Amino acid sequence: MGWLPDPVERLLEVALVGELTVIGRNGRPIMHPLIPLYDGEKVYLHSSTLFSKKLEHIKRDPHVALALTDPVAMKGNPDRATIQGTARVIEDDPHKDWERLILDLWRTKEPSIDDFLKARVALPLFFERAVIEITPERCLYWADGNTDRAPIETRTPSAEAA
Numbered sequence: 825m826g827w828l829p830d831p832v833e834r835l836l837e838v839a840l841v842g843e844l845t846v847i848g849r850n851g852r853p854i855m856h857p858l859i860p861l862y863d864g865e866k867v868y869l870h871s872s873t874l875f876s877k878k879l880e881h882i883k884r885d886p887h888v889a890l891a892l893t894d895p896v897a898m899k900g901n902p903d904r905a906t907i908q909g910t911a912r913v914i915e916d917d918p919h920k921d922w923e924r925l926i927l928d929l930w931r932t933k934e935p936s937i938d939d940f941l942k943a944r945v946a947l948p949l950f951f952e953r954a955v956i957e958i959t960p961e962r963c964l965y966w967a968d969g970n971t972d973r974a975p976i977e978t979r980t981p982s983a984e985a986a
Contacts, residue, residue, distance in 0.1 A: 836862035915954035
């Protein structure tokens with residue numbers, strides 16, 4: 825696994841929704857609820873390429889944050905975390921790249937995706953997807969979701985050495 829604390833990795837493994845914050849054109853934060861997928865090193869999200877402002881925002885400013893805050897979306901786990909990092913958009917082939925990069929991770933988290941894939945012909949534009957790859961750099965973690973206390977902060981080992 826990566827350098828993220830074990831409880832945060834567990835949140836990423838179960839979270840059905842995370843809040844991705846990007847920097848909008850006017851410099852203000854904009855939040856988007858998305859399904860976080862984690863491979864033990866990077867966090868992946870995906871988005872339709874059709875009229876996606878979030879992809880434009882990330883291309884202009886790759887600094888992002890992913891908040892994991894909803895206990896319902898995390899299967900009852902009350903812990904909270906925010907992961908800050910640098911994102912890049914992968915969209916060379918919007919028909920196949922996302923499948924190669926994230927379909928197995930998505931299938932593990934949401935097996936119902938296979939039923940959705942069967943409807944691919946009926947929803948062709950939905951399946952033109954870009955992948956958002958986040959390289960975590962800083963993590964804030966609140967055990968039991970207790971935000972009355974300061975979070976436990978960890979940074980990527982390369983940042984701590986600097």
